[in-house]
Amino acid sequence: MASSPPLLLLFLFLCSPFLVLVLVLVLAPPSHALNGEGFALLTFKTSIREDPGNSLLNWNSSDPNPCSWNGVTCISALVVSLSLPKKRLVGSLPSSLGSLTSLRHLNLRTNRLFGPVPSGLFAAVGLQSLVLYGNSLYGPLPPEIGNLAYLQILDLSHNLLDGSLPYSLIQCKRLKTLVLSHNNFTNSLPDGFGSSLLALEKLDLSYNQFTGPIPSDIGNLSSLQGTVDLSHNLFSGSIPPSLGNLPEKVYIDLTYNNLSGPIPQNGALENRGPTAFIGNPGLCGPPLKNPCSSDVPSSNPFLPSNYSPSGVEASANLTGSGRTKGLSRNAVVAIVVSDVIGIGLIALLFFYCYWRAISSRENEEGGNSDKGTKCRKDCNCFRKEESETPSEDIEQYDLVPLDRHVRFDLDELLKASAFVLGKSGIGIVYKVVMEDGVTLAVRRLGEGGLQRFKEFQTEVEAIGKVRHPNIVTLRAYYWSVDEKLLIYDYIPNGNLTAAIHGKAGVIAFTPLLWDVRLKIMQGIARGLAFLHEFSPKKYVHGDLRPNNVLLGMDMEPYISDFGLGRLANIAGGSPFLQSDRMAAEKTPTQQSDISVSPLVSKGSFYQAPEALKTLKPSQKWDVYSYGVILLEMISGRSPVVLLETLEIDLVRWVQSCIEEKKPLADVLDPSLSREVDREDEMIAVLKIALACVQANPERRPTMRHVVDTLDRLMNSR
Structure with missing residues (x-):
């Protein structure tokens, strides 16, 4: 016991x-x-x-x-x-x-x-x-x-x-x-889901068995960011047009559901690639290749409900009983006769071209090659020009790695979590997190236009060969008629604009120390010098700005977007590019077969003065843009300076300060005033910047010379 x-x-x-x-x-x-x-x-x-x-x-x-x-x-x-x-x-x-x-x-x-x-x-x-x-x-x-x-x-x-x-x-x-x-x-989702949870910033309901329609009030969630993931469920019915009311930067993933009907083309749903809608056999209309039948109302909110895809109004009259009258006997006869005549004319034209081709061959054998050449030109009515052929009818549907370290395929990329990073004239950029934790940046170039695959392939593979510690690496690409993707390394610390001026809407901001600024200046110079002199095609960037200088974990700079304009022009069909071109007709811009998107708004203050006179960018353009970035980093000011009611570009403002012999403190970023022991270095960099922004391009230094000068400055410490 x-x-x-x-x-x-x-x-x-x-x-x-x-x-x-x-x-x-x-x-x-x-x-x-x-x-x-x-x-x-x-x-x-x-x-x-x-x-x-x-x-x-x-x-x-x-x-x-x-x-x-x-x-x-x-x-x-x-x-x-x-x-x-x-x-x-x-x-x-x-x-x-x-x-x-x-x-x-x-x-x-x-x-x-x-x-x-x-x-x-x-x-x-x-x-x-x-x-x-x-x-x-x-x-x-x-x-x-x-x-x-x-x-x-x-x-x-x-x-x-x-x-x-x-x-x-x-x-x-x-x-x-x-x-x-x-x-x-x-x-189904609870009634009032979208009307009540108005503070939602992130929504992921993927890989469940939700049924019923997608609530139309989800369009009220105006605070959403990144990807709204409703994929891999059993949602049915049509896509509510109100989803287009979500912020434009939001990516809406509706893949693998039971949705049907036309895809609305408005707001956040507009200009999306087919990858957002795959796995819904009942969906139709752009961007899918499955056209909507004529009895399905148009999904485009800007088209009338009685719009006919053929552009021709129905000619049949309705009787009182609601039935359509059949065609009269005379009309049927007229249609048959016109068809026969049309077929006959086409046959005659075909035999004429065939006869001319035979004749040209006989003439060539007899030594009369000029006449044969003329005949071949005459008979080109049945041939597409080579440039019009979509890359010998090649259409690619797989991811092409440009680096042996790429360990993922297209399916893995499409299944990964995606968040919108930004939207510009050259498309949308997403942050993509793979299942193994690898993070990538994916840029969508467009969904249509000229299908010049071979040209695109040559260009993108040349860009993919560029390897430098201060240049963003292009790892892979994907091409199809409906989708063009570029896959880059993801650079985690934002861009140089945010580092200099802070992020919009964020009050807390820590200015960069002088040593960090100098490190960034040196890295950008080295990357540009490599592009100009040592890359496979001796590239010109053409659109260098703080926005496309990205910063790594240790604030090391990476130049991004070089060669992007060329790829976008080859891909064609981007609605953003079209809108930029329309704006370019009103604003002087720089465009060429290597340039990026047209420079508008604040971006125009980074372009060299000669860019207004010629469309072909040069290395001296990049030197000028680099000089403006240096002035921006030294002064902490925007590229356009507001003086009372007058706006003046940063270059002219700094030059006027020097002409008026104002003290250096008036030019420097006030946050640098505590680092007086580095004043000599600041003056030296200011001199480099002023040399880079000379109005005469021939008086600007090369980027290799800039790198050498900065290296000597660093080594003299």
Whole structure:
């Protein structure tokens, strides 16, 4: 009988960890008792069966509070955050976590938690972020989630959750991130989904079993960014035109659903490639090759509903019964006769050309080659010009790597997460994150136009051979009639414009130190010098601006977009290019077979004066643009300076300051005033910049000379 209590405790331990915790708390000495929040967290510890990394090793009941425990953050001795991601914890979620009244953040992603999401968890009504990504949780999402009025981030992706989304979810009106991908959710989205969750910035519902129509009120979510991913579901019906009301930079992924009908061509849905709609056999109209039948109303909101694709109005009259009258006998005879006459004329023309070809061959054999040449020209009516043939009718549907390190294919690229980085006259640029974590930048060039594949292939492969530490590397490309993609390395630290002036809408801004600026200046110069003298085709960039100078993790510069204008012109058909060309007719621009998009607005202040007189860019253009960038980095000013009510370009402003003998402090960026020990270097760089922006191109230095000067400056320290 003496052994009964231990056996009883063993039985309780195996059957109920919670009862064991209660016994521990009852028997513990009062002087070492945890506060109530510590008790709740110990309940979580007892629900964990495996902790291979000993993440919960220092969770001890002898502590007065849990604020020193791994993964626990407190404010005023109250638990505000529990974060234990990627700890390989095996166990379940206890309801007791809901008793943490001050809990704001719960992050248990990428563990091996199983079981249902307990409704008691949502008693922690102050939760702002709930991240349970990458576990094995199953069952429905409890309706009590609607209690979380302050919730901003909800990521339950990569679990086994099922059932309908609770209607109460729309009560979480502060929700900014909703990621439910890779679960088994079913049925329609709750009514009012788009009308209520107006703060949403990220929405990913992919890889579920949602059914029913896509709610039209999703178009109200004007704060969305990146990719709205509704792919790999069972959504049916037509695509609501209201989706076009989403911000234009948003990429809408509707692939692999049961959608049908025409694709609206408005707003955010306009000018999208077919990759956003594949896997929906019932969809029709552009950008797909599947045309809509005549009885389907036009998806273009700018066309009348009675628009006929042939452009000819129906000539049949309707009787009172609503039936269409048949053609009269005379009309039928007239049509047949005209067809016969037309066929006869075509046959005569064919035999005439055939006879001339035979005659030319006989004349060539007899020595009369001139006449034969003339005949061949006459008979070209049945031949397309070689330049009109879409690359010998070649149409490519696979990704072409330009680098042996490319380990992905087109399917993997299309399945990756994509976020819009920007939109310009040369198309849209996306940040693409592959499943293995590799991040790429993908630029869409267009969807139609001239199909000169061989020319495009030659040009893109030449660009792909350019390798330099200060030039963005082109890794692969994809060409088809409907889609042209360029795949680059992703450069993570934004562009030089944001580094000099800060990001639009972001108040916090840390100006660059002089050493960082000098490093960037030197890197740009080296990249340009390489393009000018050592690249396979001795490229001219033609559109160098801070916007296309990207910055790496250590603020090293990368020149991007060289040769892009040429590729865009070959690809053709880009609506952005067309609009730019229309603007170019009103504004002097620089265009050539190597230039990028026309320079307009602030971009025009980076172009050399001679660009207004000639369309062919030269290396001296790039030198001038580089000089303007140096002035911008030295002064911290925009390329156009506002003086009271007068606008003046930065070059003229700096030159006027020097002519008026103003102190150097008036020209320098005020944030550089603290680095007075580098004033001599700043003056030296200012002299280089002024040499680069000389009005006479012959007086500007070469980029190799600029590199040598900067190297000497750095070595003289």
